[in-house]
């Protein structure tokens with residue numbers, strides 16, 4: 317299992333050891349000792365699983381403190397462009413967004429710490445599973461409009477399918493003063 321920090325500090329791309337044989341494959345998707353040795357000594361308290369058709373866009377979401385969530389994200393079926401936006405005001409990469417391909421072939425995982433907005437778009441029909449470091453708290457839900465011109469994210473797919481709730485998310489400029497990551 318290898319851990320690589322990406323251009324957004326503390327965002328970690330994880331490549332698991334995949335053991336293939338004539339039956340299929342086996343891989344560890346989380347190992348407390350291995351993660352801790354790599355500096356990812358986090359406790360996950362909730363596991364999520366969503367299914368999306370090709371072209372579906374979920375995000376950009378975060379939970380406000382004290383319910384901010386770190387997430388360990390992977391695509392267990394199909395492929396996604398995973399998008400992460402740094403919302404930590406003191407970060408050198410504040411407001412910077414990055415796009416990472418996650419799919420069921422490379423089986424890479426992405427650790428997104430608290431203080432980031434997260435979303436993904438389905439390149440093909442997909443299922444995404446992700447562990448969280450904090451529990452869901454509906455009252456703490458926050459988000460940013462997927463096509464916020466200030467972020468200028470290239471989602472890679474035209475005319476995505478976006479929920480009404482996500483279509484109505486605010487622009488970053490309208491919530492920036494309230495951010496406290």
Ligand SMILES: Cc1cn([C@H]2C[C@H](O)[C@@H](COP(=O)(O)OP(=O)(O)O[C@H]3O[C@H](C)C(=O)[C@H](O)[C@H]3O)O2)c(=O)[nH]c1=O
Nearest residue numbers: 364366374375377378387434435436451452453479481
């Ligand atoms: C997130 C969540 C949702 N729900 C309920 C609330 C709604 O009735 C239903 C669908 O929720 P929502 O439309 O917010 O699901 P997504 O659009 O996939 O939201 C997720 O999308 C992006 C990619 C994320 O990173 C977040 O983990 C999460 O916000 O599940 C729960 O019961 N528990 C939960 O933890």
